[in-house]
Amino acid sequence: MNDSPPNTPETPSRLVRINARAVADERGVLASPASLLLGVSSAPQTADPLAGVPLAREIHLLAIGSPDQLPEHTPDQVINRPTSVIIPPLVNAHAHLDLTHMGPRPHDPSDGFVAWVDQIRAQRCTHDAHIRASVLDGARMLLMGGTAAVGDIAGAPAGVPSLVPWRALQDTPLSGVSYLEFFGIGASETPARDRLDALLTKHAPELARSSSVRFGLQPHAPNTVAIALYLWAAQRARELGLPLSTHLSETPEEIQFIASGTGPQRELLERLGVWTDDIDVGHAKHPIEHLRPFLQDAAALDPPLLAAHVNALGGHAPALARTSTSVAYCPRASAYFAAERHFGPHPYRELLDAGVNVCLGTDSIVNLPPETCAGPAARICILDEMRFLHQRDATPPELLLAMGTTHGARALGLEPGAYRLDPGARIAGLLAVECSDEHPLDAALRNDTPPEFLLLRNPAC
Ligand SMILES: [Zn+2]
Numbered sequence: 001m002n003d004s005p006p007n008t009p010e011t012p013s014r015l016v017r018i019n020a021r022a023v024a025d026e027r028g029v030l031a032s033p034a035s036l037l038l039g040v041s042s043a044p045q046t047a048d049p050l051a052g053v054p055l056a057r058e059i060h061l062l063a064i065g066s067p068d069q070l071p072e073h074t075p076d077q078v079i080n081r082p083t084s085v086i087i088p089p090l091v092n093a094h095a096h097l098d099l100t101h102m103g104p105r106p107h108d109p110s111d112g113f114v115a116w117v118d119q120i121r122a123q124r125c126t127h128d129a130h131i132r133a134s135v136l137d138g139a140r141m142l143l144m145g146g147t148a149a150v151g152d153i154a155g156a157p158a159g160v161p162s163l164v165p166w167r168a169l170q171d172t173p174l175s176g177v178s179y180l181e182f183f184g185i186g187a188s189e190t191p192a193r194d195r196l197d198a199l200l201t202k203h204a205p206e207l208a209r210s211s212s213v214r215f216g217l218q219p220h221a222p223n224t225v226a227i228a229l230y231l232w233a234a235q236r237a238r239e240l241g242l243p244l245s246t247h248l249s250e251t252p253e254e255i256q257f258i259a260s261g262t263g264p265q266r267e268l269l270e271r272l273g274v275w276t277d278d279i280d281v282g283h284a285k286h287p288i289e290h291l292r293p294f295l296q297d298a299a300a301l302d303p304p305l306l307a308a309h310v311n312a313l314g315g316h317a318p319a320l321a322r323t324s325t326s327v328a329y330c331p332r333a334s335a336y337f338a339a340e341r342h343f344g345p346h347p348y349r350e351l352l353d354a355g356v357n358v359c360l361g362t363d364s365i366v367n368l369p370p371e372t373c374a375g376p377a378a379r380i381c382i383l384d385e386m387r388f389l390h391q392r393d394a395t396p397p398e399l400l401l402a403m404g405t406t407h408g409a410r411a412l413g414l415e416p417g418a419y420r421l422d423p424g425a426r427i428a429g430l431l432a433v434e435c436s437d438e439h440p441l442d443a444a445l446r447n448d449t450p451p452e453f454l455l456l457r458n459p460a461c
Contacts, residue, residue, distance in 0.1 A: 091408025094361025097138030145381030
């Protein structure tokens with residue numbers, strides 16, 4: 001053991017031993033039965049006020065192995081979880097925390113996507129205090145679901161960009177990116193750009209300040225943002241060092257609109273009074289082709305673009321791989337909107353085979369099942385997305401853990417090594433998940449118990 005924990009008066013270091021049924025990360029089960037030795041820098045009783053998660057300023061993984069393999073030590077604390085597998089905490093790469101107040105809602109996919117969008121537009125919070133409360137409640141549910149980092153979409157109520165969701169997220173122990181969403185196409189393109197530019201200019205020093213939650217930009221989707229505005233956003237992101245995200249290739253309505261400039265999305269723009277005949281669509285292109293110049297510009301960013309959904313690929317996996325675009329697949333959201341009915345099975349395996357970094361998201365709580373997302377124990381949980389895929393597609397547990405941890409970290413510009421369990425590493429935290437039989441990882445994916453946060457790193461605590 002050559003990595004001794006730091007020991008200063010401000011951050012007293014404790015030696016913590018965890019004994020468990022097994023320990024696993026994206027490489028599979030690392031030891032079973034398992035023990036871990038941690039150097040934890042924090043006041044002994046620090047817990048996050050939202051969900052009661054034990055916090056630590058730093059967590060050093062000192063040793064890992066079978067119980068008799070650990071070096072000699074005298075722990076300050078022993079945590080026993082004899083029926084659990086210990087895993088890294090999870091990364092939710094695409095969520096809409098400012099919709100948490102709406103809760104889960106039923107949806108009939110045959111009503112179409114625009115009817116659903118109308119519901120969201122009508123129920124979005126518009127007051128700062130309400131937006132903040134919704135984001136904080138969403139953060140609580142993420143913590144209840146074992147999440148350490150999030151790519152959150154900060155909506156623009158009534159088209160007005162707001163920094164409230166980003167600032168709220170900074171008051172939680174979560175890390176990641178808060179992507180400020182904006183719309184702007186046809187008659188709304190120039191006013192949207194001017195409004196956003198004014199905000200970016202006014203708050204430039206605050207936006208660039210180092211924080212565990214970075215500020216990013218999210219042009220909403222190809223059917224609501226002009227390609228010229230996408231390119232402008234990529235340029236501003238380069239200048240200001242901001243990460244970018246967008247919805248891409250999500251619905252049949254979007255595919256139709258980009259290819260032919262017709263359908264429900266055009267009717268929506270007409271209804272909102274923003275449709276103009278010079279909107280640059282209708283060239284028989286797939287949305288990924290339509291955005292190609294933007295994907296190329298965003299490839300130079302750190303991290304490169306994060307595209308949510310990509311339910312329809314149209315053979316464009318190489319274009320996403322070439323531009324280092326990450327894809328946030330939201331399995332239960334795709335199922336809720338019946339994407340499979342229109343496009344066939346989600347192409348996440350084809351994307352992975354092409355070398356695309358595919359991570360996992362939940363999208364908003366509105367599309368999640370009430371069984372786990374309502375009531376006092378409500379959770380917004382990537383482990384539940386992994387369980388859904390394991391059950392439906394028999395996706396290997398190791399791949400699911402990679403998608404739910406290191407892939408998400410990479411997509412959000414975080415250190416992937418903090419989401420692997422290597423001796424000597426500074427880790428983002430640890431979860432315990434109930435597992436009952438001789439294959440602990442499979443068992444953890446077959447039950448529906450909530451993950452338990454044993455520790456979460458929060459440099460601010
Ligand atoms: Zn979304």
